[in-house]
Ligand code: HEC
């Protein structure tokens with residue numbers, strides 16, 4: 623995969639993410655055009671040319687890319703919805719993954735684990751369970767990629783540097799979250815480690831002016847958990863354990879956003 627163009631720094635981080643996805647979609651689209659060919663031979667032709675050979679054909683690159691594009695974009699929607707604390711949107715996107723029927727199912731691909739994890743998101747009754755299922759979902763991507771020896775690349779993204787104010791901190795949180803996600807999906811130790819190093823910086827202290835003491839306390843705890851999870855991530859090696867950690871992290875972001883974040887459309891409706 624080619625590198626995406628450097629992304630503008632000042633835009634909403636989730637939109638940056640969306641543009642990376644859009645770039646992937648475009649690339650996949652190009653592939654599709656250049657490699658367009660029928661996925662299944664008409665039976666008559668198959669019989670004429672090779673009467674006793676099995677009719678099963680390898681999946682064309684275009685069909686593979688289309689399949690991945692579907693999974694990838696929908697899984698990203700689930701991910702973003704949970705991070706922003708929008709359980710309903712997460713469940714909706716997960717339901718699509720459960721019910722989605724591939725037009726030409728690649729018979730050597732086992733997508734059942736992915737469906738099962740998506741179903742757990744779709745059936746989740748709170749963000750904690752949804753987060754846990756989200757981690758499992760990302761790990762099912764990674765497991766299959768390992769099993770099938772794929773070599774997936776995600777564009778590198780410049781690390782947003784700087785300030786301690788909440789907006790800058792959130793930008794870094796987003797950067798780290800994306801790298802964790804890629805660390806699971808590819809899977810990649812390097813991406814995972816990059817995220818862990820960033821996230822375990824000092825816990826966020828500058829919170830908005832929250833008057834309700836109980837809320838404030840819960841938010842402070844969430845900020846501390848983010849830091850603690852970043853630290854724990856440094857020594858978490860196994861894919862399943864990493865998935866579990868990511869699930870906890872996503873639920874922690876979601877929890878604080880539900881608690882103290884002023885409602886903003888872009889976090890909830892981002893694609
Ligand atoms: C059952 C196996 C399987 C599962 C599950 C799976 N993938 Fe893949 N994925 C593949 C294979 C095989 C390729 C390489 C396709 C090719 O050769 O073009 C691939 C490629 C990709 C690519 C690169 C696509 C491109 O155009 O180069 C991305 C991104 C991707 N997968 C994301 C995901 C995500 C996200 C999930 C989970 C929601 C997932 N995959 C689940 C098998 C799987």
Ligand code: HEC
Pocket residue numbers: 634635636705788789792793795796799826829830841842844845848871874875876878879882883884886889
């Ligand atoms: C301690 C509470 C807290 C935690 C934990 C938290 N956030 Fe936030 N987040 C906020 C608040 C408050 C805002 C609103 C900031 C503002 O608009 O001034 C926000 C805003 C955001 C935004 C929108 C930024 C923008 O430019 O509009 C994103 C994206 C975000 N958070 C991602 C994350 C991610 C990812 C995590 C987890 C790794 C996370 N947050 C964890 C409190 C939190």
